[in-house]
Amino acid sequence: MRDPDLAPATSDSSPVLAVRDLAVSFRTDHGTVDALREVSFEVAPGEILAIVGESGSGKTVATRAAMRLLPPNAVVSGQIRLAGGADVLEMTDRELRSVRGATASMIFQEPSAALDPVYRVGDQICEGIRIHRAVSRSQARARAVELLEAVGIGEPAAKARAFPHQLSGGQKQRVMIAMALALEPELIIADEPTTALDVTVQAGILSLLRSLRDRAGTATVLITHNMGVVAGLADRVVVMQNGSIVETGPVNQVLLSPRHPYTRQLLQAVPSLARVEDSDQAPVREPRKDLALDVVNLNVEYRSGLGRPPLRAVRDISLRVGVGELVGLVGESGSGKSTLGLSVAGLIRPVSGSIRLLGRDMATIRGRRLDQMRREIGMVFQDPRASLNPRMTIAEGISEPMIIHRVGTKAERTARVIEMMERVQLDPGFRHRYPHELSGGQRQRVSLARALILHPKLLIADEPTSALDVSVQARILELIRDLQEQLRFGCLFISHDLAVVGELAARTLVMRSGQLVEEGPTREVLVHPQHPYTRELVAAVPVPDPVAQRRRRELAEEAGDLSLAGT
Amino acid sequence: MLRRFLIKFGQGLLTVFLASIVVFLAIRALPGDPAETMAGEDQNPAVIAAIRAKLGLDKPMPEQYLLYMWHALHGDFGTSISSRVPVSTLLGQTLPVTLQLTVLTMVCGGIVGMLMGSVGAYWRGQWPEWLSSVLSLVGLSVPHFWLAMLAIIYVGTTMHLFPVSGYTPLRESLGANIGHLIVPALILGSALAAVLMRQTRANMLDAFGAEYILAVRAKGASESRVVIGHALRNSLVVAVTILGLELGGLLSGAAVIEQIFGLPGIGRLAINAVFSRDYPVVQGVVLVVAVSYVAISLLIDVLYTVLDPRIRVGG
Numbered sequence: 054m055r056d057p058d059l060a061p062a063t064s065d066s067s068p069v070l071a072v073r074d075l076a077v078s079f080r081t082d083h084g085t086v087d088a089l090r091e092v093s094f095e096v097a098p099g100e101i102l103a104i105v106g107e108s109g110s111g112k113t114v115a116t117r118a119a120m121r122l123l124p125p126n127a128v129v130s131g132q133i134r135l136a137g138g139a140d141v142l143e144m145t146d147r148e149l150r151s152v153r154g155a156t157a158s159m160i161f162q163e164p165s166a167a168l169d170p171v172y173r174v175g176d177q178i179c180e181g182i183r184i185h186r187a188v189s190r191s192q193a194r195a196r197a198v199e200l201l202e203a204v205g206i207g208e209p210a211a212k213a214r215a216f217p218h219q220l221s222g223g224q225k226q227r228v229m230i231a232m233a234l235a236l237e238p239e240l241i242i243a244d245e246p247t248t249a250l251d252v253t254v255q256a257g258i259l260s261l262l263r264s265l266r267d268r269a270g271t272a273t274v275l276i277t278h279n280m281g282v283v284a285g286l287a288d289r290v291v292v293m294q295n296g297s298i299v300e301t302g303p304v305n306q307v308l309l310s311p312r313h314p315y316t317r318q319l320l321q322a323v324p325s326l327a328r329v330e331d332s333d334q335a336p337v338r339e340p341r342k343d344l345a346l347d348v349v350n351l352n353v354e355y356r357s358g359l360g361r362p363p364l365r366a367v368r369d370i371s372l373r374v375g376v377g378e379l380v381g382l383v384g385e386s387g388s389g390k391s392t393l394g395l396s397v398a399g400l401i402r403p404v405s406g407s408i409r410l411l412g413r414d415m416a417t418i419r420g421r422r423l424d425q426m427r428r429e430i431g432m433v434f435q436d437p438r439a440s441l442n443p444r445m446t447i448a449e450g451i452s453e454p455m456i457i458h459r460v461g462t463k464a465e466r467t468a469r470v471i472e473m474m475e476r477v478q479l480d481p482g483f484r485h486r487y488p489h490e491l492s493g494g495q496r497q498r499v500s501l502a503r504a505l506i507l508h509p510k511l512l513i514a515d516e517p518t519s520a521l522d523v524s525v526q527a528r529i530l531e532l533i534r535d536l537q538e539q540l541r542f543g544c545l546f547i548s549h550d551l552a553v554v555g556e557l558a559a560r561t562l563v564m565r566s567g568q569l570v571e572e573g574p575t576r577e578v579l580v581h582p583q584h585p586y587t588r589e590l591v592a593a594v595p596v597p598d599p600v601a602q603r604r605r606r607e608l609a610e611e612a613g614d615l616s617l618a619g620t
Numbered sequence: 621m622l623r624r625f626l627i628k629f630g631q632g633l634l635t636v637f638l639a640s641i642v643v644f645l646a647i648r649a650l651p652g653d654p655a656e657t658m659a660g661e662d663q664n665p666a667v668i669a670a671i672r673a674k675l676g677l678d679k680p681m682p683e684q685y686l687l688y689m690w691h692a693l694h695g696d697f698g699t700s701i702s703s704r705v706p707v708s709t710l711l712g713q714t715l716p717v718t719l720q721l722t723v724l725t726m727v728c729g730g731i732v733g734m735l736m737g738s739v740g741a742y743w744r745g746q747w748p749e750w751l752s753s754v755l756s757l758v759g760l761s762v763p764h765f766w767l768a769m770l771a772i773i774y775v776g777t778t779m780h781l782f783p784v785s786g787y788t789p790l791r792e793s794l795g796a797n798i799g800h801l802i803v804p805a806l807i808l809g810s811a812l813a814a815v816l817m818r819q820t821r822a823n824m825l826d827a828f829g830a831e832y833i834l835a836v837r838a839k840g841a842s843e844s845r846v847v848i849g850h851a852l853r854n855s856l857v858v859a860v861t862i863l864g865l866e867l868g869g870l871l872s873g874a875a876v877i878e879q880i881f882g883l884p885g886i887g888r889l890a891i892n893a894v895f896s897r898d899y900p901v902v903q904g905v906v907l908v909v910a911v912s913y914v915a916i917s918l919l920i921d922v923l924y925t926v927l928d929p930r931i932r933v934g935g
Binding site for chain 2: 120122146152153154155158161162166167170171180185232
């Protein structure tokens with residue numbers, strides 16, 4: 054194995070990817086926007102180079118330019134050479150097509166969006182093979198099955214005949230990887246390959262990528278914003294900010310002794326389990342006497358088709374949130390955590406059990422009185438772009454709960470909106486703008502202001518930061534903590550990210566397949582997990598420390614090879 | 621899959637049943653008595669009563685209805701009042717003409733619409749998009765009969781490209797058959813093509829922004845494979861939906877077009893039957909049109925599941 058601390062070996066072989074003075078700008082209706090300024094980097098054969106940076110830093114633009122996959126309004130200058138060949142930017146379309154997929158291939162962030170929904174996955178793998186190689190249909194099929202097996206998909210022959218929607222997220226990403234490997238390229242560009250996946254699935258995909266490099270020596274450019282992923286996989290790191298490279302170096306140096314202030318800022322913003330371990334917070338076992346929320350033996354079902362049994366998404370769950378307490382609810386996709394949040398908010402009616410909000414049972418009341426009780430609940434959703442009405446100004450959006458519940462006069466509403474915007478640290482001058490004119494973090498502040506405008510006793514926050522960059526996430530989490538101290542609402546904080554919950558919650562609940570598997574003070578749950586599933590979750594969280602990450606990986610590999618666990 | 625088909629089939633049967641009742645009642649609610657019409661000048665009450673008895677009009681309404689449906693199921697739709705020919709014979713002569721016209725219209729409109737939509741999406745913001753938008757606007761806003769008149773004047777009499785009146789059965793000559801139908805089909809299909817073009821363009825634009833198109837390009841696929849094999853292929857479901865929705869409009873538009881181009885189709889038969897109060901014919905036409913509409917809808921539904929695998933499993 055290569056020593057990851059070494060700089061790329063340029064003497065013995067030419068780089069797989071050499072980017073020189075790459076500059077990209079986009080022509081738009083409002084003039085030209087610079088996306089990339091004079092960027093240069095190289096990837097050596099067999100090397101894994103991580104490009105990190107926040108959204109808008111130009112990391113995706115740089116790698117798409119390498120395969121000339123930018124939209125037509127992009128103006129590109131500089132020089133890009135793949136595997137010592139001609140300049141990609143000078144190639145004819147035919148030359149370019151012969152390189153795409155064969156010399157360099159790509160893996161995308163969202164595997165369900167990157168696979169064509171109407172073709173069988175095996176055929177999609179074959180398509181790439183048959184574009185470049187003169188092989189028969191059956192030979193290509195056989196190769197596709199072989200590839201699916203190599204990326205750890207069980208029953209590869211059967212799965213090759215499946216359509217994308219019939220596979221899980223992890224399986225789809227494995228299919229994408231198989232497709233990228235089909236022609237044994239010298240370079241794979243992986244753009245946030247694990248961001249859309251659950252932590253345990255993510256660990257499997259990362260270990261697959263690692264083993265591919267070790268076995269086939271394929272060089273990889275890994276684009277990510279997750280420092281834990283970088284620590285676990287990369288040899289070298291390029292840090293980008295606003296279209297420029299601010300720091301380059303071996304992974305240990307960049308992560309452990311960063312030189313540039315922006316790198317340090319990025320690393321500090323990463324929520325970390327280590328900080329939970331070090332905290333001396335007193336363990337909270339039971340909520341205080343005055344309960345904001347008291348859920349007892351809750352069951353929620355979704356109707357399936359005619360003649361099929363309903364799907365029970367929440368099974369017999371009891372939980373309590375005290376006034377002014379923040380409780381974390383952790384689980385992976387499909388665990389039922391969002392369903393639980395929605396039914397507590399009164400948006401899905403449970404089949405049995407009781408939900409008491411401030412001592413009143415919500416499950417039994419209907420109509421106007423239920424609407425009245427909804428005043429006491431605020432809700433923040435994952436994607437502020439989807440949960441804010443694009444046709445409403447910020448002020449209209451934030452004040453809508455007051456209008457619905459007929460609170461205050463017009464002047465009072467405006468005053469309250471301004472006050473609330475100040476509380477969530479938004480410039481009140483923004484109130485006549487529309488959601489698309491704000492950044493992701495600002496939009497989430499608007500959602501928060503809207504949820505809290507009526508001073509509810511309970512806030513349900515469903516993955517409020519998972520669509521945001523790390524540094525923005527850190528600021529939003531701090532804001533939620535501050536607001537909670539000021540306004541004393543109880544908060545059910547739903548997240549798939551253990552580290553985020555670890556930073557925020559006093560007590561944590563872990564949910565799997567609709568059931569609570571573990572519950573307790575956050576520090577105990579995360580540091581000494583009792584249930585095997587919680588242990589698995591904690592072990593799968595990537596840590597932004599290459600040394601610690603390697604130690605954890607070795608422990609995990611002793612326990613059982615994750616790469617072969619068919620996720 | 622099978623269950624989904626059976627449910628749709630049941631819905632289709634219900635549609636036909638309801639349509640038959642509505643038509644049956646509507647015809648009897650209209651002023652004018654077919655027996656009196658048949659009796660002609662000589663309004664002898666005895667003769668009228670005899671005709672009524674012969675037509676079964678003296679029986680109670682539910683019995684009349686059941687009797688009518690029973691015969692219809694056996695291919696007997698009664699006899700035309702004006703021409704004394706069995707309605708089934710008339711339908712047998714006219715239905716193939718209209719079916720051919722409709723199918724040709726859907727094919728022409730479908731191809732033109734999807735082609736223009738693809739062109740508009742691919743060359744977005746350039747002159748091909750502009751051209752396809754203008755053509756679509758023309759197709760939507762210019763009435764059929766006006767286009768038809770222009771076609772008769774220029775295509776038919778000035779240029780003599782295609783015959784613009786009459787019909788040659790398929791059995792006699794395929795070329796002549798299509799020659800007679802192609803101009804009416806293109807005109808009837810213009811609105812369909814226009815709607816389809818807009819929808820296809822919107823869908824293709826969505827597709828071009830989708831990650832799977834980027835992924836296909838990253839595999840080294842040619843542009844034609846990207847556009848036709850993936851972007852257009854994914855837009856087909858919506859195109860087929862629109863074809864299904866437009867079908868009703870197509871059948872009624874066919875009546876006008878058949879009249880103008882002198883095509884002996886079912887629409888023309890219906891118009892003449894309505895004017896001459898030939899109730900058995902009207903009733904037969906509506907029933908047959910309803911059945912073909914339901915049958916084509918069913919076909920489109922099956923086509924969906926072929927085009928979009930996600931529907932297949934969804935049940």
